[in-house]
Amino acid sequence: MQGQPAPYAAHIWVCVNERADGSKACGNGLGMTLKDLLKAGVAQRGWKGRVRVSHSGCMGLCARGPNVMIHPAGRWFSNVTPADVPAILDEVGTFL
Ligand code: FES
Structure with missing residues (x-):
């Protein structure tokens, strides 16, 4: 096993x-749908490579x-809806 620092500044997990x-x-x-919208938003904001969007189980x-x-x-x-995606990404932006 090889431990290392997280490769992303932020990692968004969508159940x-x-x-x-x-x-x-x-x-x-x-x-x-939320995962796809978040991924599109990350690309749109030029964060590809710094912010990762992944889906998770429960x-x-x-x-x-x-x-x-x-x-x-x-x-x-x-209780996230598609309308919340910009606000989530705005908050991610504060961590970068
Ligand atoms: S937290 Fe998403 S199904 Fe359980």
Whole structure:
């Protein structure tokens, strides 16, 4: 194993977990849409290579989903909608 510093100034994690039984899960609604919008916003702001957008499985707060988390800032956003994407990116910008 080789430990190293995080390669990104910020890493945005978007839960896209889905549940076939219809119970609340971030991915059942907007998870991948949010990921795509955040990725597009990162590219638009010229942050490619410095800010990474990835999707995750369940992050444990399903009832509040869709959930988005920014590492290493420790910021968490719940009940996220596409309209929230610019505000999330504005906050990411304060970490860069
Ligand atoms: S399904 Fe997203 S936090 Fe559990």
